[in-house]
Amino acid sequence: MLNQSLRTQATTLKAPVDPSTCSPAEHFFSTSGHAGLIVSEFSYKKEEEIYGEDEPSEYVYQVVSGAVRSYKLLSDGRRQIGAFYLPGDVFGLESGPAHRLTAEAIVDTTVRLIKRKTLEQAAATDVVIARSLWSMTAGELRHAEDHMLLLGRKNAMERVANFLLEMDRRLAVAGMMALPMCRRDIGDYLGLTLETVSRALSQLQSQGILGFSGARQIELRNRARLRNLDA
Amino acid sequence: MLNQSLRTQATTLKAPVDPSTCSPAEHFFSTSGHAGLIVSEFSYKKEEEIYGEDEPSEYVYQVVSGAVRSYKLLSDGRRQIGAFYLPGDVFGLESGPAHRLTAEAIVDTTVRLIKRKTLEQAAATDVVIARSLWSMTAGELRHAEDHMLLLGRKNAMERVANFLLEMDRRLAVAGMMALPMCRRDIGDYLGLTLETVSRALSQLQSQGILGFSGARQIELRNRARLRNLDA
DNA sequence: CGACGGATTGATCGTGCTCAAATCATGTGG
DNA sequence: CCACATGATTTGAGCACGATCAATCCGTCG
Numbered sequence: 001m002l003n004q005s006l007r008t009q010a011t012t013l014k015a016p017v018d019p020s021t022c023s024p025a026e027h028f029f030s031t032s033g034h035a036g037l038i039v040s041e042f043s044y045k046k047e048e049e050i051y052g053e054d055e056p057s058e059y060v061y062q063v064v065s066g067a068v069r070s071y072k073l074l075s076d077g078r079r080q081i082g083a084f085y086l087p088g089d090v091f092g093l094e095s096g097p098a099h100r101l102t103a104e105a106i107v108d109t110t111v112r113l114i115k116r117k118t119l120e121q122a123a124a125t126d127v128v129i130a131r132s133l134w135s136m137t138a139g140e141l142r143h144a145e146d147h148m149l150l151l152g153r154k155n156a157m158e159r160v161a162n163f164l165l166e167m168d169r170r171l172a173v174a175g176m177m178a179l180p181m182c183r184r185d186i187g188d189y190l191g192l193t194l195e196t197v198s199r200a201l202s203q204l205q206s207q208g209i210l211g212f213s214g215a216r217q218i219e220l221r222n223r224a225r226l227r228n229l230d231a
Numbered sequence: 232m233l234n235q236s237l238r239t240q241a242t243t244l245k246a247p248v249d250p251s252t253c254s255p256a257e258h259f260f261s262t263s264g265h266a267g268l269i270v271s272e273f274s275y276k277k278e279e280e281i282y283g284e285d286e287p288s289e290y291v292y293q294v295v296s297g298a299v300r301s302y303k304l305l306s307d308g309r310r311q312i313g314a315f316y317l318p319g320d321v322f323g324l325e326s327g328p329a330h331r332l333t334a335e336a337i338v339d340t341t342v343r344l345i346k347r348k349t350l351e352q353a354a355a356t357d358v359v360i361a362r363s364l365w366s367m368t369a370g371e372l373r374h375a376e377d378h379m380l381l382l383g384r385k386n387a388m389e390r391v392a393n394f395l396l397e398m399d400r401r402l403a404v405a406g407m408m409a410l411p412m413c414r415r416d417i418g419d420y421l422g423l424t425l426e427t428v429s430r431a432l433s434q435l436q437s438q439g440i441l442g443f444s445g446a447r448q449i450e451l452r453n454r455a456r457l458r459n460l461d462a
Numbered sequence: 463c464g465a466c467g468g469a470t471t472g473a474t475c476g477t478g479c480t481c482a483a484a485t486c487a488t489g490t491g492g
Numbered sequence: 493c494c495a496c497a498t499g500a501t502t503t504g505a506g507c508a509c510g511a512t513c514a515a516t517c518c519g520t521c522g
Contacts, residue, residue, distance in 0.1 A: 072376065072377075072379075072380045074380070074384060074385075074462045075462065076462070078384040078385075078462075079384070080379055080380040080383040080384045082376055082379055094369070095365050095366045095368075095369030095370075096366070096369065096373075100373055100376055101376060123358070123361070123362075124358050125358075127354070127355050127356075127358070127361060130354070130358060130361040130362070130365070131354075131361065133365055134326050134361070134364055134365040134368060135326045135327070137326075137365060137368050137369050137372055138325070138326030138327065138368050139326075140372055141368055141371055141372040141375060142327075142331055144372060144375035144376060144379060145303065145313055145331055145332060145375060146303075147379055148303075148311055148313055148375060148378055148379055148382055149303045149305070149311040151379055151382035151383040151422065152311040152382045152419075152421075152422030153305060153309040153310070153311045153422065154305075154309075155509080155510090156509075156510065182467095182468065182469085183468075183469065183470095184468090188383075190383075191382065191383030191384065192510075192511090193510075193511055193512080194468090194469080195469090195470085195471085195510085195511075195512085196509090196510055196511075198469060198470055198471080199470085199471080199510090201469095201470095202469095202470070202471080214518095214519075215468075215469055215470090215518085215519080216468095231305045231306065231307070231309075386477075386478090387477075387478065413499095413500065413501085414500075414501065414502095415500090423478075423479090424478075424479060424480080425500090425501080426478085426479075426480085426501090426502085426503085427477090427478055427479075429501060429502055429503085430478090430502085430503080432501095432502095433501095433502070433503080445486095445487075446486085446487080446500070446501055446502090447500095
């Protein structure tokens with residue numbers, strides 16, 4: 001399955017560099033990364049599964065273009081999205097043997113990937129790599145801790161305001177955001193229904209806090225008021 | 232402040248052992264742990280703060296006896312407890328410079344502690360220690376991911392059933408659990424009010440699924456039915 | 463242009479919250 | 493040892509927020 005849409009040759013990256021100048025996410029994937037890590041590129045179509053919950057974790061991924069959702073399901077279909085991954089983000093990194101959430105491409109998506117085993121071996125000799133693995137997992141934990149507070153204690157408007165500010169920070173270009181995900185995805189990320197998300201967005205528009213140009217093209221017009229709404 | 236109730240002399244642990252026979256939590260604290268890690272013991276009174284959100288993280292802790300809650304607060308006092316730590320559990324481990332939640336003793340509590348700097352230095356030369364730091368953080372992340380699903384998508388009875396099964400697994404002795412935390416703590420962990428928690432427990436009692444001997448002494452009488460209630 | 467999926471909006475419902483009171487458990491001082 | 497105070501827990505009544513069900517509306521792509 002992996003070979004079906006393999007786009008580029010596997011590449012061995014060799015240029016040495018001072019690791020302190022790289023963010024953790026860049027340590028493994030950037031062309032200025034560590035010695036000898038084999039990186040390939042791969043593409044997934046919209047809605048395609050990248051890996052499933054409880055599947056053995058064979059690769060670590062970095063989004064090149066597109067967007068990914070990572071989620072857990074209950075037996076009756078209720079879904080909780082734990083995180084969205086956008087260009088530059090690393091995902092699928094596990095300390096244990098298996099993935100604990102499912103990852104799917106939200107839109108057509110290209111990723112870079114490294115074999116987990118390669119990374120583990122590198123970490124066994126290079127403490128800088130070992131430290132990076134830890135700090136990336138710690139970064140995911142920090143996000144999860146913030147998100148637990150949101151899911152457990154914030155009301156609908158606070159959740160939506162928080163979401164908009166997060167996406168603004170992560171994917172705003174020229175003051176505009178182009179959301180890759182639908183209202184249902186947003187709801188499943190925020191622990192709300194898609195209707196509640198839609199109503200909150202409409203209300204924010206009517207208050208002049210944001211403007212639409214198409215349902216997924218949003219311009220924040222008043223970040224200060226939005227920050228007030230986010231508890 | 233730390234010196235006020237220091238109970239035991241600092242101890243240097245030296246006995247070498249095969250690390251694969253230790254759980255990650257034991258690597259640093261057990262007497263059969265790694266060479267040269269300085270461990271001290273310390274006690275906190277009921278309700279005492281162990282560290283605060285955004286404080287520099289100086290120590291890593293292991294509960295010896297008692298119980299700890301770790302939480303985030305919103306400005307208006309809403310609280311989300313991210314985790315309870317019970318005897319044997321390690322907490323306060325950060326990859327970054329500061330704690331991201333507050334930790335408090337729920338009851339009188341004794342902990343062992345290791346200087347974070349010591350651990351970092353050990354990790355810089357010992358890949359087994361480095362790996363343990365990562366896998367403990369990954370363990371917290373796993374718990375947070377499960378808890379996001381609970382907070383975002385489960386109803387009140389499912390949350391309470393999940394809580395009971397978790398506590399049963401972690402602190403049941405002879406089929407009974409002695410909960411160290413009050414109903415408000417349980418509510419703030421589950422994203423519910425204390426009244427909703429109380430009502431759910433009463434309902435489980437009336438169905439014969441559990442029995443009380445005092446509000447915090449609970450015996451699970453039908454774990455299978457409880458598992459069914461937990462989505 | 464038509465069809466389809468996504469988004470918005472409306473109306474009603476229900477779960478869990480709020481406010482309130484009663485009950486129980488625990489510890490303290492006389 | 494008992495009386496009392498205090499905090500924790502339970503239970504009740506009513507309410508509100510977000511969910512559900514349903515009907516358009518809109519944008520995109522064939």
